Every structure is written in C-alpha cells, then in structure tokens.
Amino acid sequence: MAVQCEEYYPEIKGSFSFEIEKVLFSRQSSYQRVEVVQSKGLGRVLLIDGLVMLTERDEFVYHEMIAHTPLFVHPDPRRVLIIGGGDGGTVRECLKHQSVEKVTLVDIDELVTRASLEYLPSVAGAVLSDRVECRFEDGVKFVKGTTERYDIVIIDSTDPISVGEGLFTHAFYQDCFKVLSDDGILVNQSESPAWQAEEVAKISAKLRRVFPRLYFYQAHIPTYPSGHWLFGFASKQYHPMRDFREAYYRQFAHPLRYYNDGLHRGAFALPNFVKELIDAQ
Numbered sequence: 001m002a003v004q005c006e007e008y009y010p011e012i013k014g015s016f017s018f019e020i021e022k023v024l025f026s027r028q029s030s031y032q033r034v035e036v037v038q039s040k041g042l043g044r045v046l047l048i049d050g051l052v053m054l055t056e057r058d059e060f061v062y063h064e065m066i067a068h069t070p071l072f073v074h075p076d077p078r079r080v081l082i083i084g085g086g087d088g089g090t091v092r093e094c095l096k097h098q099s100v101e102k103v104t105l106v107d108i109d110e111l112v113t114r115a116s117l118e119y120l121p122s123v124a125g126a127v128l129s130d131r132v133e134c135r136f137e138d139g140v141k142f143v144k145g146t147t148e149r150y151d152i153v154i155i156d157s158t159d160p161i162s163v164g165e166g167l168f169t170h171a172f173y174q175d176c177f178k179v180l181s182d183d184g185i186l187v188n189q190s191e192s193p194a195w196q197a198e199e200v201a202k203i204s205a206k207l208r209r210v211f212p213r214l215y216f217y218q219a220h221i222p223t224y225p226s227g228h229w230l231f232g233f234a235s236k237q238y239h240p241m242r243d244f245r246e247a248y249y250r251q252f253a254h255p256l257r258y259y260n261d262g263l264h265r266g267a268f269a270l271p272n273f274v275k276e277l278i279d280a281q
C-alpha cells in the first residue's frame with residue numbers, strides 16, 4: 001500500500017490524507033517538528049507538528065489572500081511586519097508591491113525558513129531579498145518591545161496551539177495595535193469557520209476589543225481543514241471595500257492566480273452562520 005501522510009482533524013474526528021513519495025526533511029526544533037514531504041498529487045508539502053502549513057499545489061490561494069487584501073487597501077504601504085510565515089510565501093507576495101520598502105519577518109523558528117529555502121525555494125526564495133529583514137525570535141516579545149511602526153501587520157501563524165497560541169491573545173493584539181501606524185491595517189489567518197467555529201468566535205471577540213474597525217474575509221484553501229478559511233482585517237481607518245485601490249489594481253504588473261478585484265470585494269461577503277460567529281461577543 002502507498003505511504004500516506006495524514007492530518008487528523010479533532011473537530012470532526014476525521015482526517016485528511018494524501019499519498020507521499022518520500023520524506024525530504026524531518027527535524028525537531030526546540031519548538032516543533034518541521035517536515036517537508038514529496039507528495040504524489042499536491043507537490044511538496046510543509047508540515048509543522050503534523051499539520052499542513054502549505055502545499056505547492058494551492059499555497060498561492062492563502063499567500064495571495066493574506067498579503068494582497070490589505071496591500072490593495074492601504075494607500076501607501078511602505079513597511080510590512082509579518083509574524084510567523086517563516087516559509088516565506090507571504091513575503092513573496094508583499095514584495096510584488098513596489099511601495100513596500102521593507103518587510104520584517106519575525107518567526108520564532110529558524111528551522112522553518114531553512115527547510116523552506118532548501119526544499120520549497122519557489123515559496124521561500126523571496127526572504128533573501130535585500131528588502132527583507134528576517135528575525136528569528138518570539139513575535140509576541142518582538143511587538144511588545146519594538147519602537148518601530150508598520151503600515152501593515154500580517155499574522156501568518158499556525159493554529160492557536162503550541163507556539164501559535166500567543167499569537168491569538170488580546171494582549172498580543174494590543175501590542176500589534178501599538179506597532180501599527182495611525183492608519184495601519186492588521187490581517188491575520190483566522191482558522192476555519194466550518195470546523196473551528198469556536199476559535200473564530202474567540203479571535204473576533206478579542207480583535208473587536210482592540211480595533212475600531214473589524215471585518216473578516218474568506219477564501220477556498222482545499223488542503224486546510226474543511227477548505228473554508230477566514231482572515232481577519234482589523235483596521236484603524238481604512239474600509240476594505242470603500243478604500244480598495246481600483247486604479248492601482250488595474251496597473252499592477254504581476255500576474256496573480258487567485259486574488260483579483262472582484263474577488264477582493266466578494267471575499268468580504270460572508271455566509272450567515274459566519275456572520276453570527278464573528279458578531280457573537
């Protein structure tokens with residue numbers, strides 16, 4: 001029988017599995033187990049503690065949506081802070097915007113970036129750009145201590161367990177608010193409304209206590225639990241649809257595979273059960 005890789009979803013007491021050809025990299029860091037496998041149908045897959053972080057087949061959906069949605073709203077994003085995201089996929093998308101002078105990537109685990117550079121260069125290669133500063137330290141401590149200010153903060157975390165947990169707290173969101181400029185935008189990966197409803201409700205309630213404007217938008221990511229994924233868009237000033245930069249979008253030179261202008265607007269239209277989750281206090 002073919003060798004299978006399996007992610008168990010406790011929420012539904014079931015799992016997602018796929019056939020693999022071989023394990024390319026597998027090491028335990030001080031924080032977590034980092035693995036890259038060659039799958040038969042999804043390209044290479046990055047796993048952390050057995051959870052699918054990205055697959056070559058559909059990583060473009062997540063990375064385009066988490067990066068371009070705020071970057072096409074803020075009128076002049078120059079400084080971007082990414083917390084987590086050591087695989088570099090979010091960095092790659094941010095660098096497609098010429099206004100972005102500097103991306104600061106803060107991931108607690110250097111092993112994620114090393115493994116990605118070696119085995120997922122089309123995802124991670126962008127971290128080598130001279131517009132990128134990589135810092136391998138705790139994002140929670142970084143936002144607490146820094147005096148730098150950012151136009152965009154992107155929280156590209158794992159699930160709210162293990163090292164990811166601190167990136168889902170009220171105190172962390174308060175520090176993120178502090179490091180944002182007066183018209184800054186925070187975007188975070190907000191789990192699956194279908195299968196992690198409680199987490200979604202908690203994220204929303206915590207962000208709402210900190211940010212004057214809070215919206216959520218969704219995307220279809222086939223290899224994440226349920227495939228129905230949510231992102232938070234927490235803003236000091238800008239509205240995700242009213243302030244969408246249509247003219248800039250029309251002259252944007254990079255081809256994108258998921259994100260487009262119609263989808264930007266459509267992604268903020270949410271099913272009723274999701275509205276209920278994010279509005280519940």
Ligand code: AG3
Pocket residue numbers: 007051052053054062085086087088089090156157158159189223224225
């Ligand atoms: N961030 C991971 C999203 C959570 C996936 N959860 C899961 N498979 N249970 C992805 C990092 C990509 N830059």
